[in-house]
Amino acid sequence: MFVSVTAFFFSLAFLGLFLSGMVTQIETNWNFLDFAYHFVVFVFYFGASLLEAAATALHDLHCNVSRTEQPLLNEHQYSINVAATIFAFMTTACYGCSLGLALRRWRP
Template sequence: MAETGVPPVPSPAAMSYPSASVNLPTGTEVFRTYSGAFMCLEIIFGALVWILVAASNVPVPVVQGWVMFVSVTAFACSLLLLLVFLTGLVHMIQTNWNFVDLAYHLTAFVFYFGAFVLEAAVTSLANLIRKENATVINLDNRMLGLNVAATIFAFTVTVCYGCSTVLGFRRWRS
């Protein structure tokens, strides 16, 4: 017989997971925070990087393939993270969401910084003719303009991920 007034003994599985900790609001209130605004900007500008590089017909596949991979993966992961906060799943999944947010944005920042540098290198070295090297990246004005725009938006997304990393670090530390 169960005694009245005595709480049940928690199972060992329930005791092994930390309680969910998150300082960001859930639902549409996410959009009223700086972190939510930066996530939206990351998604929008990241999609623009993806579209602009793809529209340039990827003149340097090895380098710009990495830029495409980073932009598509970061777009999908940022969208997923935003949906987790919008739907309120952060309260159902027991984990330290402040650390998850920090780790994701730091990783995305590092990868996007590399992608930005590679995209800038492709753009700046276009049509450069060197006498000792026969390899030339020939870009017409349309492709050069698309790569310049992709470089600018890649820099913008990198800055957004950097700001999100700083905000995530402040939330995680508190």
């Protein structure tokens, strides 16, 4: 959740800079900043998706709760984790494509 909320706020900040016209007033390499932003977000999303997949893979792990063995995740929690894992990897792939396009813009 931290990764997606942080990426959302930084995306809004970039959008605000472009819509307000501040881009023409600030002397910097915007193509490099775009590439660096997408690289950082891609790495964070990739790590988050791996952690989500690892948490989902622990579905069959049993833990002793008051002398009864119960699965770590019930079926409903498991279904939610599977969906979260799929969407996390889809978002990672989208940011990976965006990273590739940013690299093309930065390096002609």
